[in-house]
Amino acid sequence: MSRLVMKFGGTSVADIDRIRIVARHVKREVDAGHQVAVVLSAMAGSTNALVELCLTAGALHDVREYDAVVASGEQVTIGLLAIVLQGMGIDARSWLGWQIPIRTDAAHGAARIQDIDATELVERLGRGQVAVIAGFQGLAPDNRIATLGRGGSDTSAVAVAAALGAERCDIYTDVDGVYTTDPRIVSAARRLDRIAFEEMLEMASLGAKVLQVRSVELAMVHGVRTFVRSSFDDPEAPQTGADNQPVGTLICDEDEIVEKQLVTGIAYSKDEAKITLRAVEDRPGIAASIFSPLAAAAVNVDMIVQNISEDGRTTDVTFTVPTSDYDRAMALIEKLKPEVTFESVNGSNDVAKVSVIGIGMRSHAGVAASAFEALASRGINILLITTSEIKISILIEAAFTELAVRTLHSIYDLDKT
């Protein structure tokens, strides 16, 4: 008898009618002989309303109190699903983070799960009881509730799956899987049947908002096979694909992916700003003098490019930050002046990053070159380039984002056939 974790987000539990549909999905898996643990978010809108109450109560509020208030939303949905399941004749009980417990670190408001004691869950699952678990929350070392940060229920689900040694963690979302790129930009985008953890991590970090980045990291570390599927599917007879399996995308180890593609997907992000320091005095330790103060101020620096100095005395340094950190970063750079000598600083909010992702790149040269050629042929100017083993990221002017994504999507055989 295999164990299965099923995760449903806020829209799926927005009211009792939706919760009844969730219960029917659960019943299907129980009837199929699975031991089932369900992880839930709060009702759609409820977390936002609770956050708003905290902000109204005090803009600079104690994040431990925020956690207590905000975590109450999941307490409601898990109790209600347990009631509905019981009404359908399925043995079920709800579990709050502190009851299991799901232990987190002390970082209230954005805590990380440290450990899950699954002993009692395993024992009850073995007796056929469905565990309905509150996502997004755990017990901090101070014996108080800690939340995992927005979208944390995905992470809860994967962590529970790891602790239970579950065969699979099914994430029910409002899309039916992970696509080769954003279907709103490229109508020919295809749903991927499978994607490797590493690829999904790049896709998630780069703006494909299907899963929270941290949940993918956790799935990769613990080898949790994570299946993204649609919560709008017929609960009794979910749509199946060519292989007779439910429609969705399995995020798994690359060994499970038989037909490896050169490129798996194209991601993009408009949440980028670029800052360039011109004619910086070129001496050892200059990069540290620039980036240490930014790190200390928690400015999230992403791409960094330092050109080779032409005259051997000065160099240009360019880097990117999220748009929300842009003003703060510019102000910090201005303050560096006495210590770091540079001619001028300028920046722009008007940039975007497009990325080509695929584990196949590891063994194939030429992927980058064809990307640059394709963009050049469309007259798109490349501002910055960074690469990793399985990814090429290119910074361009924001206005060209859609054109760049469409161009790259077409040259790597990703378009629907």
Place this chain on the structure above:
Amino acid sequence: MSRLVMKFGGTSVADIDRIRIVARHVKREVDAGHQVAVVLSAMAGSTNALVELCLTAGALHDVREYDAVVASGEQVTIGLLAIVLQGMGIDARSWLGWQIPIRTDAAHGAARIQDIDATELVERLGRGQVAVIAGFQGLAPDNRIATLGRGGSDTSAVAVAAALGAERCDIYTDVDGVYTTDPRIVSAARRLDRIAFEEMLEMASLGAKVLQVRSVELAMVHGVRTFVRSSFDDPEAPQTGADNQPVGTLICDEDEIVEKQLVTGIAYSKDEAKITLRAVEDRPGIAASIFSPLAAAAVNVDMIVQNISEDGRTTDVTFTVPTSDYDRAMALIEKLKPEVTFESVNGSNDVAKVSVIGIGMRSHAGVAASAFEALASRGINILLITTSEIKISILIEAAFTELAVRTLHSIYDLDKT
């Protein structure tokens, strides 16, 4: 430095503006040098909404799941008050039932508090931190949340006050104290400055809805001085009475009441039904044969009168039950027929109980007689009478309720001067 418990109900924490007013009441007491623990209900309406969700999810729901869902309301208000207090520069933290813990018995949905571990509360109060505690909830032996039943926050407050050895437990309500009778019926009703625990217990059981009965029992057992006062009072300058004390009613040991009244108050209840069995076979054990089956069916029998048999062979038995138990009780009585011989049974929903309450009655004869005379002079027919040391209860036709209450209120010098 004395310890004070302050309890606020749902209307007092209905939104952030009201919570800010609560915080100002708390600040006044902190500034006055008290160590303060605050006990809160959920926002007005929120508990009803959560109960409704449970009922919609399943009419016959698991009460442990109900507890998890419904207890989430207090989690919100305590966090918010802690945030507001901190914003005013007052050190404060929220406490959920399971964090203290407030241990209850296993009776989910209507649990009783067994024990409160006040060690950490006492330590933190001593450091000047305000404890903001969730009312209405505790931790059951199964490590799950248990609620105390509706109105349970009063009981939480008194139990916390007992555990802390608090000087006083202030219950902030929408009235400014306990009155000699319902002011909607008798405009001359007076607010009592003090009332003895035993008297308040009778007043509370008999329908004066200021405090939950169980909280008064608990206050009596542990000798917790409980002060009922208005939440609409000016937070910075509460209204004071002749003795320069805040306006309200202190529920205390009778030793603290210097000027003892013969009669303290008149209570009434329209939630009564009467059932009479005529010509019941009069033999030993007949009362048990009637009332044991009713008790087994959890029918709440209140007054019982068995007349002396005229012929030595048959007797009449009359008793009262809450109107909600009336139909069930009548059906049960019909089923007794083979075992208990009686001529006929009849009943009525159309009755009310008025009660005269006062510890002074213990040492004064004639209180009952004057009540009967006064009612007779108004043409009010007495259906049943029961008495205790400090109370006379009289069952009458419901139509005469207001007249009876006004009549009794006037003959014992209770009218405002």
